[in-house]
Amino acid sequence: MNTTPLEPPEPADAQPAEPQPAGPQPAEPHAVDADPAPDKRSGASTGTIVWGVLILAFCAVVLQQTLAPGTVDPGMWVTGVVLGLGALLLVVAVAVILRGRR
Structure with a gap:
């Protein structure tokens, strides 16, 4: 069994650390960037939106097949999802283009 201490003991003549004042500490001033870094993006990415819509x-489809099986053709669901995703991607593309013009 290893009984060696992880940290060496403090010498007996060591000065104690300065006591910290009680209460809230004033915030240290820090530099504020006028514009955020260019590699920081805000908002959801297109991939996140597409995967969310697919899920x-x-x-x-699972809910519809559970509550009313056989009432809607699965091929119609696939066609509707593909058309809906295409429309969503067009809307996102137009929004990105219009945002870039500012």
């Missing part, structure tokens, strides 16, 4: 569509 929601899959959940809708």
